[in-house]
Amino acid sequence: MANPKVAFFKFSSCAGCLLSVLNIEPVLLDVLGVIDIEYFIMAKRDNHEGPYTIGFIEGAVTTPKEALELKKIREECAILVAFGNCACTGGVPSIKNWSGMTQEQLTKTVYAENINDPMLTSIPAKGIDFYVKTDAYLRGCAVDVGEMVELIKRALKGENPLFRPHSVCNECKLKENVCLLVSEGKPCMGSVSAAGCGALCPSLNRQCEGCRGPANDCNAASLAKTFMEDLGLSKDDVVRKFRKYAGNTPEFSKGAEAAL
Amino acid sequence: MSDRRLYVDYLARMEGDGAMDIVIGENGEIKKAAWEVWEPPRFFEAFLIGRKVEEAPELVQRICGICPHAHHISSLRAMERAMGVKVSEQTRLLRELMHYSDWIMSHALHIYCLAAPDFVGYESVVAMAGNPDLLPIVGKALGAKRLGNDMIVAICGHEIQNRTSVLGGYTAVPSKATLQALKDRLKASKEFGYETAKLAAQLANAEPYKSLERKAEYVSLYDPKRYPINEGKLYSNDGFEAPDEEYPIWILEKHVPNCNCKHATLKGKGNLVVGPLMRVNNNFGTLSADARKIAAEVGFSVPCFKPFMSIVARALELVHAIDSAIELIDVLGEPKLEPIKYEYKAGESYAVTEAARGICCHGGRVDKNGVIQKYDLIAPTARNIASLEDDFRAFVPKLVNLPDDDLKLKCEMMIRNYDPCQSCATHSIKVNLHREK
Numbered sequence: 001m002a003n004p005k006v007a008f009f010k011f012s013s014c015a016g017c018l019l020s021v022l023n024i025e026p027v028l029l030d031v032l033g034v035i036d037i038e039y040f041i042m043a044k045r046d047n048h049e050g051p052y053t054i055g056f057i058e059g060a061v062t063t064p065k066e067a068l069e070l071k072k073i074r075e076e077c078a079i080l081v082a083f084g085n086c087a088c089t090g091g092v093p094s095i096k097n098w099s100g101m102t103q104e105q106l107t108k109t110v111y112a113e114n115i116n117d118p119m120l121t122s123i124p125a126k127g128i129d130f131y132v133k134t135d136a137y138l139r140g141c142a143v144d145v146g147e148m149v150e151l152i153k154r155a156l157k158g159e160n161p162l163f164r165p166h167s168v169c170n171e172c173k174l175k176e177n178v179c180l181l182v183s184e185g186k187p188c189m190g191s192v193s194a195a196g197c198g199a200l201c202p203s204l205n206r207q208c209e210g211c212r213g214p215a216n217d218c219n220a221a222s223l224a225k226t227f228m229e230d231l232g233l234s235k236d237d238v239v240r241k242f243r244k245y246a247g248n249t250p251e252f253s254k255g256a257e258a259a260l
Numbered sequence: 261m262s263d264r265r266l267y268v269d270y271l272a273r274m275e276g277d278g279a280m281d282i283v284i285g286e287n288g289e290i291k292k293a294a295w296e297v298w299e300p301p302r303f304f305e306a307f308l309i310g311r312k313v314e315e316a317p318e319l320v321q322r323i324c325g326i327c328p329h330a331h332h333i334s335s336l337r338a339m340e341r342a343m344g345v346k347v348s349e350q351t352r353l354l355r356e357l358m359h360y361s362d363w364i365m366s367h368a369l370h371i372y373c374l375a376a377p378d379f380v381g382y383e384s385v386v387a388m389a390g391n392p393d394l395l396p397i398v399g400k401a402l403g404a405k406r407l408g409n410d411m412i413v414a415i416c417g418h419e420i421q422n423r424t425s426v427l428g429g430y431t432a433v434p435s436k437a438t439l440q441a442l443k444d445r446l447k448a449s450k451e452f453g454y455e456t457a458k459l460a461a462q463l464a465n466a467e468p469y470k471s472l473e474r475k476a477e478y479v480s481l482y483d484p485k486r487y488p489i490n491e492g493k494l495y496s497n498d499g500f501e502a503p504d505e506e507y508p509i510w511i512l513e514k515h516v517p518n519c520n521c522k523h524a525t526l527k528g529k530g531n532l533v534v535g536p537l538m539r540v541n542n543n544f545g546t547l548s549a550d551a552r553k554i555a556a557e558v559g560f561s562v563p564c565f566k567p568f569m570s571i572v573a574r575a576l577e578l579v580h581a582i583d584s585a586i587e588l589i590d591v592l593g594e595p596k597l598e599p600i601k602y603e604y605k606a607g608e609s610y611a612v613t614e615a616a617r618g619i620c621c622h623g624g625r626v627d628k629n630g631v632i633q634k635y636d637l638i639a640p641t642a643r644n645i646a647s648l649e650d651d652f653r654a655f656v657p658k659l660v661n662l663p664d665d666d667l668k669l670k671c672e673m674m675i676r677n678y679d680p681c682q683s684c685a686t687h688s689i690k691v692n693l694h695r696e697k
Binding site for chain 2: 010012013015016018019020022023025028029043044045047062063066092099100101106110119120125141142145200201204205206
């Protein structure tokens with residue numbers, strides 16, 4: 001059987017998730033033996049047109065041109081994966097969506113006099129599923145390489161990957177961490193954020209910032225109230241928290257709106 | 261006879277999205293030599309306004325997945341300076357070790373995965389690995405990259421985006437046992453660093469690379485006592501010196517007629533260039549003893565104005581980074597978890613660090629509640645754009661007899677010499693972007 005054809009694309013983002021593909025050094029050569037990388041501009045010079053078996057997309061969609069390209073890529077890929085937080089939810093680039101500035105003001109602030117240049121056209125940053133059907137999500141900023149390898153292995157076997165829909169709190173309890181929210185009064189977002197990182201930040205004594213987006217059935221509005229009433233965070237602080245890594249999602253929107 | 265055009269619409273084996281456009285006239289004159297970055301803008305400098313000061317270092321590391329630590333540490337130092345926050349000696353040392361770990365990862369990645377395939381005639385490192393003769397060295401390169409990554413994980417918690425380093429210090433520190441285990445691996449990788457320098461010198465000392473020379477304003481940080489990575493003053497080979505917090509005064513961006521992008525220039529001077537070759541030129545004396553010894557052995561000496569020698573400079577810095585990391589681990593001993601304390605205070609300041617690919621500048625203004633009022637950043641790639649076009653103009657006429665495909669590749673290599681990060685560049689260069697239809 002021929003190896004599946006795999007493609008990696010980049011939209012508006014930092015390339016950190018794409019670099020993660022090369023950060024599986026111990027198994028990298030094994031993985032390369034069972035897939036054919038047909039398109040990966042950051043890593044190779046010789047790239048090929050689709051169709052592809054799996055397409056990984058890093059980055060948010062922030063221009064009309066990217067939205068058009070995305071639709072074309074969707075048609076070329078049997079399985080389309082949102083690769084990292086920006087592609088899943090719009091991520092860090094989506095912070096501009098709530099900056100309080102118009103796009104013209106944003107452009108003026110960064111690019112001074114050239115604001116009418118068509119290359120600088122920008123629209124509100126969105127995750128890829130705002131535009132196309134998305135088959136799988138690799139969450140996190142950046143992605144967890146373990147989950148990435150899990151997805152590739154499962155795809156090779158024609159199975160769904162086993163990802164965790166529950167909250168970071170579950171993983172934190174399994175690690176027997178002291179609760180940063182309850183015991184230390186830190187504004188940790190673990191209770192509303194999706195697991196899969198192994199409660200990475202709380203295990204390092206840093207509160208979860210929600211970089212994997214919302215967990216299933218999370219109650220962000222209630223956590224927003226706790227932040228304000230019990231921890232004394234200001235309205236602005238709470239809004240900033242819920243409009244950082246996944247402000248576009250309906251779940252985190254409820255957290256921000258509860259504070260406003 | 262008509263003009264000859266070399267156009268690559270999407271440059272490979274570099275971070276981000278960019279194109280190259282060179283037009284050679286009938287008599288071999290260069291009519292156009294442009295490197296166009298068309299990465300979509302993400303507006304960091306705008307959306308950081310109104311965010312909390314702690315969020316600046318957290319968010320700016322997300323400008324670039326390849327040099328996150330340079331953006332992060334520049335931002336930390338600028339924001340701490342703005343609010344008068346002093347950090348402990350241990351924090352300074354851990355930040356240095358964190359950044360050297362990033363250099364080890366990034367230099368191994370660039371030398372073997374991004375640059376070497378061009379020199380040995382492969383389209384990628386994956387293709388190189390398909391050659392049984394080259395597979396062992398590819399394996400070793402991946403091992404060194406892994407070591408850099410494991411060091412980053414030990415200090416920061418994650419390969420790409422750090423979790424532990426925050427304004428004022430660290431939320432968690434690595435144990436002595438963890439650091440000692442890394443030290444053993446660093447010692448074992450010294451041989452690989454040596455091999456890399458020999459290999460890089462062998463590749464770059466071939467024609468036409470070794471004959472391509474162009475003197476330019478080489479800018480880096482400088483410290484007479486310590487190789488600069490996180491701290492130092494701004495310095496050039498042509499007599500320029502200034503405190504790093506003054507970068508907004510000295511590094512200017514000006515519009516050049518008939519050119520696609522605004523060029524970063526040094527006030528009162530002209531085009532400048534940054535990166536490992538420039539650092540090594542300006543700071544050769546503070547490279548580790550072994551790095552200097554190996555330089556002599558492979559025939560590398562300063563001053564060196566050959567851009568293709570940047571692969572050798574990068575290899576020497578790989579050796580230096582391994583040596584420095586070993587030394588830092590010894591000095592750190594058993595790191596202690598220190599309390600993080602600071603108060604919000606209104607202020608404005610700027611700071612510069614050395615990303616693997618050159619100086620990285622950040623800074624801004626904070627109000628008394630710790631809310632950012634203004635934010636500014638200039639990434640290394642922005643500075644190199646103008647100088648790279650000078651390389652094209654100087655070198656393409658010498659290579660003009662090569663067939664199109666080969667000349668195109670040589671021009672791409674001239675860009676890769678600078679190990680560019682086009683995502684970084686886009687958020688700082690104030691460019692008039694233009695893409696040929």
